[in-house]
Amino acid sequence: MSRVASSPLGLHRFGLCYRNLQSLVLVRGNTSSLSFIRRKSRRLLGVACQTNPNPIEEASTTEKSPIEPSSPDDSSKQAVSSSSPDRLPQLPNKDLNKKIAAVSAIAAVGLFLSTRLDLGVSLKDLSATALPYEEALSNGKPTVVEFYADWCEVCRELAPDIYKVEQQYKDSVNFVMLNVDNTKWEQELDEFGVEGIPHFAFLDKEGNEEGNVVGRLPRQYLLENVAALARGESSVPHARVVGQYSSTEARRVHQVVDPRSHG
Structure with a gap:
């Protein structure tokens, strides 16, 4: 009945069938058959008056097609599509970048300070x-005598190197500095x-010169040369070597204020 109700055409046909049968019974004068027809009207609706006489075929046409199993290629395509190019790799943490920058800055400052300490x-x-x-000539140790001047650019440049060597051998070798601007050292010049x-000038324990390096x-x-003096060797590896130097003709001679001053 539900199928007939859902189709206006089915109701129309059912009405025609029902009226035709009723007229046939009335004409023949058989009223008892009329009640029988009414009881069987529902069955007649499903068989004689239905819109589609083959409901099974209609149902089969409305069924969905079965889902085909996915092939391995399809799964790989899905995996590729899931990793879309819109999903960029995760960027480094900002805190980590800050820590790296801080460590780099500290290292740079340390390097700068170490350089400044030397300079x-x-x-x-x-x-x-x-x-x-x-005093250096009388304490029984070998001696390195440096002749210098405050205006000497090369002297100022080599000061850090002299300091490092002096710190390494100060217990076994004397280090003396004589300012060429001081008239006290005219004889030594x-x-x-x-x-x-x-x-x-590199002097042995007795004060004898074994060699000199200039510039x-x-x-x-x-x-x-200092290492050779510390070992007590009779000569130095570099007995006479000359590099870029400042001429003593530019000396600014001045009188000695303190006779004990070695500057």
């Missing part, structure tokens, strides 16, 4: 810690033949 060593600092010349500065040279020259 902070001045000729005045070296002369303040140097032994007096007379002539004795050691100082014409350019810085001039380094700007690698620190290795100075270091190897």
Whole structure:
């Protein structure tokens, strides 16, 4: 009945069938058959008056097609599509970047400060810690004598290297600094033949000169000569080496205020 109700055409046909049968019974004068027809009207509706006489076929046409199983290629395509290019890789954490930047800044500052500490060593600092010349000649140790001047650019440049070597051998070797502007050292200038500065004279325990190095040279020259003195060797590896230097003709001679001053 529900199928007939859902189709106006079915109701129309059912009405025609029902009226035709009723008229046939009335004409024949058989009223008892009329009640029988009414009881069987529902069955007649499903068979004689239905819109589609083959409901099974109609149902089969409305069924959905079965879902085909996905192939391995389809699964791989789904995996590829899931990783769409819109999903960018996760960026590094901002806190981590800040920590890296802080460590880099600290390292840079440490390197800068270490460089500044070396460059902070001045000729005045070296002369303040140097032994007096007379004391160095009498204490029985080998001696390195540096002739310098405050205006000497090469002397100022080599001051950090001299300081490092001095710190390494200060217990076994004397380090003396004589300012060529001081008239007190005129005799020593002539004795050691100082014409350019810085001039380094290497003396043994008895005060005899074993060699000299003049001007700007690698620190290795100075270091190897000082090491030879500390070992008590009779000669130094670099007995006579000359680099870029400042001429002593530019001296600014002044009188000695303190006779004990070695500057």
